[in-house]
Amino acid sequence: MILIEDVSKVYHTRQGPRTVLDHVNLRLEPGRNVGILGRNGAGKSTLIRLLSGAERPTSGRIQRKMSVSWPLAFGGAFQNHLTGLDNLKFVCRIYGVDYKPLVPFVEDFTELGVYFREPVSHYSHGMLSRLAFALSMAIEFDCFLIDEAMVVGDARFHERCHIELFQKRRDRAFILVSHEPNVIRTYCERACVLVNGRLHEFDNVDEAYAFYEAMPAGPPPAVET
Amino acid sequence: MSTPTDSVQGSGTSLWRSLMIQRRVIGALMMREVITRFGRHNLGALWLVAEPMIFTLGVAAVWTAAGLNRSSGIPIIAFAITGYSSVLMWRNTVGMCSKAIQNNLNLLYHRNVKVIDVLITRIALEIGGASASFIVLTIIFVTAEWIHPPLDLMRVIFGWLMLAWFGSALALTIGAATAYSHIVERIWAPTAYLLFPLSGAAYMADWLPTAAREVLLLLPMVHSVEVIREGFFGGVVRYHYDMAYMAMCNLGLTLTGLWLVRDAGYRVEAE
Numbered sequence: 046m047i048l049i050e051d052v053s054k055v056y057h058t059r060q061g062p063r064t065v066l067d068h069v070n071l072r073l074e075p076g077r078n079v080g081i082l083g084r085n086g087a088g089k090s091t092l093i094r095l096l097s098g099a100e101r102p103t104s105g106r107i108q109r110k111m112s113v114s115w116p117l118a119f120g121g122a123f124q125n126h127l128t129g130l131d132n133l134k135f136v137c138r139i140y141g142v143d144y145k146p147l148v149p150f151v152e153d154f155t156e157l158g159v160y161f162r163e164p165v166s167h168y169s170h171g172m173l174s175r176l177a178f179a180l181s182m183a184i185e186f187d188c189f190l191i192d193e194a195m196v197v198g199d200a201r202f203h204e205r206c207h208i209e210l211f212q213k214r215r216d217r218a219f220i221l222v223s224h225e226p227n228v229i230r231t232y233c234e235r236a237c238v239l240v241n242g243r244l245h246e247f248d249n250v251d252e253a254y255a256f257y258e259a260m261p262a263g264p265p266p267a268v269e270t
Numbered sequence: 271m272s273t274p275t276d277s278v279q280g281s282g283t284s285l286w287r288s289l290m291i292q293r294r295v296i297g298a299l300m301m302r303e304v305i306t307r308f309g310r311h312n313l314g315a316l317w318l319v320a321e322p323m324i325f326t327l328g329v330a331a332v333w334t335a336a337g338l339n340r341s342s343g344i345p346i347i348a349f350a351i352t353g354y355s356s357v358l359m360w361r362n363t364v365g366m367c368s369k370a371i372q373n374n375l376n377l378l379y380h381r382n383v384k385v386i387d388v389l390i391t392r393i394a395l396e397i398g399g400a401s402a403s404f405i406v407l408t409i410i411f412v413t414a415e416w417i418h419p420p421l422d423l424m425r426v427i428f429g430w431l432m433l434a435w436f437g438s439a440l441a442l443t444i445g446a447a448t449a450y451s452h453i454v455e456r457i458w459a460p461t462a463y464l465l466f467p468l469s470g471a472a473y474m475a476d477w478l479p480t481a482a483r484e485v486l487l488l489l490p491m492v493h494s495v496e497v498i499r500e501g502f503f504g505g506v507v508r509y510h511y512d513m514a515y516m517a518m519c520n521l522g523l524t525l526t527g528l529w530l531v532r533d534a535g536y537r538v539e540a541e
Contacts, residue, residue: 056539094379097379097381098378098379098380098381099375099378099379099538100378100538100539101535101536109381112381113381115379115380115381116379119376119379121376121379122376122377122379122380124302124306126305126306127302127305127306131302131305134301135298135301135302136380138294138295138297138298138301139294139295139298139380139382139383140380140382141291141294
């Protein structure tokens with residue numbers, strides 16, 4: 046279970062404090078999922094960062110009674126001088142997992158060939174995305190954090206991600222953030238809408254969708270932090 | 271696929287399990303750091319020793335050439351080894367920790383990795399490197415009969431450990447402080463240069479006029495350098511140190527550092 050209790054996040058900007066998340070509450074049971082809809086700057090990525098533990102809430106707290114992934118397909122933690130294999134080993138060490146049984150899966154999914162044993166700095170964008178996604182799949186978390194904007198690639202890549210995540214791991218929990226209602230509608234059983242840092246919960250995706258569509262465009266969104 | 275060994279990461283985490291996770295994380299970070307820094311194709315981790323060794327040899331050569339070796343009864347090569355190794359201890363640990371937090375922000379997306387792990391990793395590597403180079407250099411020069419073996423090894427080790435504590439505490443403090451403002455690292459760079467000659471590396475406290483000595487002995491690292499040299503050469507000069515004073519300074523710095531690290535953990539903003 047993940048329990049977000051009264052969480053706020055305030056960033057200090059040149060214009061003074063800016064509340065990005067405002068007393069947010071959310072509960073997610075194992076094996077369930079929730080989509081979070083929000084326009085640019087609504088605080089989606091901030092919520093993902095807090096959930097992953099990269100940043101801490103300004104107030105309130107987040108309880109995690111199941112293992113939570115790093116944001117899916119996030120490749121920012123790669124060390125450029127290390128090879129793909131080294132990065133796999135590193136991630137496995139961090140999570141206390143033996144890397145050897147995972148090598149065939151990662152090699153197969155990433156289709157890196159000889160590049161698997163070359164420094165990550167020589168990789169193309171596509172190769173990086175595939176490696177990042179494969180590493181996310183290599184460690185078996187109870188709950189995956191998915192920032193839809195982070196998972197970029199061609200149609201075939203998306204298809205394979207879909208199979209790995211939503212078919213082979215359909216028993217897992219996940220939190221999916223997106224500004225695209227159709228993505229949420231396709232994958233999630235319920236949805237919340239994030240507006241100006243406040244989270245509105247709905248029992249089903251259609252209600253959330255209706256709310257999201259009816260929402261006034263509001264002030265021009267700030268750049269997503 | 272593999273399930274993380276600590277698959278339940280809830281509020282019920284016991285202290286023992288937290289420590290085991292932290293040990294594992296630091297081990298992983300160290301491995302990553304070593305491969306990144308030294309590569310695996312050339313001399314590898316040997317550079318950890320070779321790099322300061324080359325520097326010490328250079329300093330010893332210059333000082334010998336300048337004829338400083340006959341002025342005081344202090345064996346110049348041993349003087350250079352103890353002096354420069356001591357500087358490396360605090361200068362490199364701090365150097366590796368400044369900006370360490372910003373450079374590793376993305377690692378924080380892994381739940382188990384904390385700001386302090388990143389700093390501890392770098393501190394441990396630098397202390398290990400400086401100690402290894404100090405030991406190897408001493409062994410080499412003793413074997414070549416350029417210097418005498420340390421007279422009182424326990425005293426040398428005591429001084430060295432106190433210096434390691436000082437280096438760690440200073441690195442925690444400055445490492446965490448660089449997360450607040452870029453000004454900290456800008457100020458640290460010239461400060462480190464300034465401290466080099468003042469730190470005890472290039473003088474014995476006894477050579478100084480009393481007034482100057484009292485001022486310089488405010489610097490904690492001077493005390494441990496005196497102790498290390500007393501252990502190394504024995505009674506060729508009078509030594510001036512107060513290890514209780516140094517311990518108090520170290521303790522104060524450690525607490526400040528830990529507090530800053532904790533606070534920096536709340537402030538970091540990942541990309």
